[in-house]
Amino acid sequence: MTSRIPNAVDAEKSVLGAIFLDQQTAPNIFDEIRETDFYLNQHILIFQAMKDLFKERKSIDYTSVKSVLEHKSQLETVGGLLYLLELSEYTVSIDHLETYIEIVKDFSLKRDVIKVTQELATQGLTTDVNSAEYLDKVEQAILSLSQRRKVGQFTQLSEIVKSVSEKLHFLQNNKGEVTGLTTGYKTLDKFINGLQPEELIILAARPAVGKSALAMNIALNAAAKNKGGKAGVAIFSLEMSNDQLVSRMISNISNIENSKLRTGYLTATEWRNFEIFTERLNTYNIYFDDSSSSNINDIRAKCRRLAQEGKLDFIVIDYLQLISVDSNKSTNRQEAVSRISRELKQMAKELKVPILALSQLSRDVEKSDDKKPTLAHLRESGSIEQDADIVIFIHREDYYNQGAEGENSGQTEILVRKNRQGRIGDIKFIFTPQYSRFQEQSNLEEPSN
Structure with missing residues (x-):
């Protein structure tokens, strides 16, 4: 031989x-x-x-x-x-x-x-x-x-102490300031201290409540309001096309209704706004991928390439349950979603960037008296709650009161229900669907000295 x-x-x-x-x-x-x-x-x-x-x-x-x-x-x-x-x-x-x-x-x-x-x-x-x-x-x-x-190694205690000390001194010198990427929402930033590296943030809601729109708002703000407008944001949209997402962004910043961008019936003023604000969008480092068949390995490989080029600060995935998996490795959908959530958390740690992953809620939320989602309503997998550093829900009374008086109020609550490093609570927003725009309405009371 x-x-x-x-x-x-x-x-x-x-x-x-x-x-x-x-x-x-x-x-x-x-x-x-x-x-x-x-x-x-x-x-x-x-x-x-x-x-x-x-x-x-x-x-x-x-x-x-x-x-x-x-x-x-x-x-x-x-x-x-x-x-x-x-x-x-x-x-x-x-x-x-x-x-x-x-x-x-x-x-x-x-x-x-x-x-x-x-x-x-x-x-x-x-x-x-x-x-x-x-x-x-x-x-x-x-x-x-x-x-x-490709395996992790032990880190000596002294190295960790040094890292904690550096973070503590940074916080002391930047009291009251957000240390992560700003979301563009003052109160939300104070709840979660901005979008922190290595964190997996879950944004969950029932269909058509506005989770894609809120994620788009946060992504746009992250790109525009961090690193002098040069922060790199990767958006994986497994449900909507790139054109649909960008149209929403244009509507959001230009005050042109979504419906007009779909039909092309714009006034002369709106055409001028379109030109002005699309030029502004062109300056942002936002990267889109609408491959409906993307799996976790594809997403990780694409993000690694951006990170190695110094172009990645934040990742948005819309949405978690649509990420495809190798069926040979999972016996049912719950196990598949559990594996995806674990790998997303590992990816956030490896790339040292925050990941915002959208998630569906189960129909059980509609059976509760107040219709407000809880962690138990995360669809298909309890491990999503376990793997996430932050879990945020969107609650809109309008969604459950179609046809009732005040149905177009836009009153929305952002419910922070899990937060490893910060506070839990509710934040009042106004959602304007014709512009895919979320605006924060509440302000935190500043702590007394």
């Missing part, structure tokens, strides 16, 4: 070809893969040339890579210009790039395991070392290899 050193040359070619095909993939690939992860030396040299160009903020194409390799006298070593042309045409799609990256990393780790174990075996056979020292070397080598896997 012949043995062969583990390698995946085709996957390596696909990774290098992906960079030639789409330079936007470069940050993610450089973050995931090291030069030594490649098996072929020529691929190592090409990869290093690409990284050199990336660090110098230069375009990465076969001409620029050729120039770098020529400067280093490495062009003939890698196979010349013909090999670069072959790589640039090798990958026809980046759809499976994450798979190619994982294959390259997996085979690299296997090779390193073989190399380390062979070296350990040689040391045990040829050197005069006692068993305790030898075992210690083995443990150190295996630990070093295991840390290359």
